[in-house]
Amino acid sequence: MSYYGEHRYAPAIPYLKQAAAAEPRNLELRLTLAHCYLWTHQLEATLGVYKEILQIDPDSAEADMIAGEALDEKGDNAGAVEQFRAAEKANPKEPEVHFGLAYLLWAQKRYEEAITEFQAELKNDPANNQARIYLGDTYMQMGRYPEAKEQLLIAEKSDPKMPLIHLDLGIVDQETNQREAALLELKETIALTPANVNAHFRLARIYQQTGQRELAKVEFDKAKNLNKEQDESLHQRIAEANARPSGKAATPQNPTGQNSAPQP
Numbered sequence: 001m002s003y004y005g006e007h008r009y010a011p012a013i014p015y016l017k018q019a020a021a022a023e024p025r026n027l028e029l030r031l032t033l034a035h036c037y038l039w040t041h042q043l044e045a046t047l048g049v050y051k052e053i054l055q056i057d058p059d060s061a062e063a064d065m066i067a068g069e070a071l072d073e074k075g076d077n078a079g080a081v082e083q084f085r086a087a088e089k090a091n092p093k094e095p096e097v098h099f100g101l102a103y104l105l106w107a108q109k110r111y112e113e114a115i116t117e118f119q120a121e122l123k124n125d126p127a128n129n130q131a132r133i134y135l136g137d138t139y140m141q142m143g144r145y146p147e148a149k150e151q152l153l154i155a156e157k158s159d160p161k162m163p164l165i166h167l168d169l170g171i172v173d174q175e176t177n178q179r180e181a182a183l184l185e186l187k188e189t190i191a192l193t194p195a196n197v198n199a200h201f202r203l204a205r206i207y208q209q210t211g212q213r214e215l216a217k218v219e220f221d222k223a224k225n226l227n228k229e230q231d232e233s234l235h236q237r238i239a240e241a242n243a244r245p246s247g248k249a250a251t252p253q254n255p256t257g258q259n260s261a262p263q264p
Contacts (some may be wrong), residue, residue: 009036027056034066038073046070061091065100072104080104093124099131111138129158137168145172163192167199179206197226 016033023029030053037046047070053063068083084101087094102117118135121128136151149172156165170185183206189199204219 009039012036025056031062038066038070043070043074059090061087061094061097064090065097077108099128106134106138111142114138129155133162133165137164140168140172145176148172161192163189170202174202174206182206195226197223
């Protein structure tokens with residue numbers, strides 16, 4: 001198991017397969033093997049081990065979550081949600097089960113449902129700052145700005161260097177006409193993630209609205225150039241994926257949309 005402990009999942013797989021074959025009723029071995037397949041993007045193998053796990057423990061919430069992650073990576077949104085709901089039903093106290101489901105719903109813009117799940121995760125684990133950040137982001141996406149700011153400010157105390165917190169606080173402040181506060185948050189976002197197109201674009205809009213045309217032009221140009229660079233990089237990655245022997249194209253995914261921005 002040393003490979004697994006060192007996060008070297010691919011070389012761990014043959015040893016885990018051998019051990020699992022020798023102990024056909026060992027649930028932990030199969031869960032570990034399923035994780036290794038998942039983390040090395042061997043999705044069909046992941047789902048194959050999941051079926052074996054069901055023969056040992058049909059109510060394994062952890063196994064349902066693994067299957068849900070595999071289906072999500074395959075692009076089966078409905079199947080992924082179904083698996084996480086099964087995990088939630090099997091054990092509503094399973095760590096990250098509500099967060100995993102909430103994240104899937106959030107990525108599908110099913111914000112009301114996502115809020116319920118993020119709140120459930122925080123009830124199970126109030127220290128889960130990631131759940132709190134995304135709860136704040138969900139409120140922000142819905143235009144529920146006071147609730148968004150409340151959650152984001154709490155999250156900021158635990159993780160002051162998280163770019164999404166500052167970006168969302170900047171958006172909340174901008175949308176509620178607190179321009180000076182928005183400027184500070186957007187500048188902090190850019191300091192943490194200089195290639196964040198959305199932050200540059202929103203900063204440009206504030207400069208434009210306050211009559212600072214030269215500064216606005218600088219930020220608009222940065223946003224435009226970053227958009228072009230990211231588009232070219234994405235096209236290159238897709239071309240490389242299409243050139244692989246498998247012939248399977250990479251599916252670009254950016255569920256947050258935080259680096260996208262409308263053209264000025």
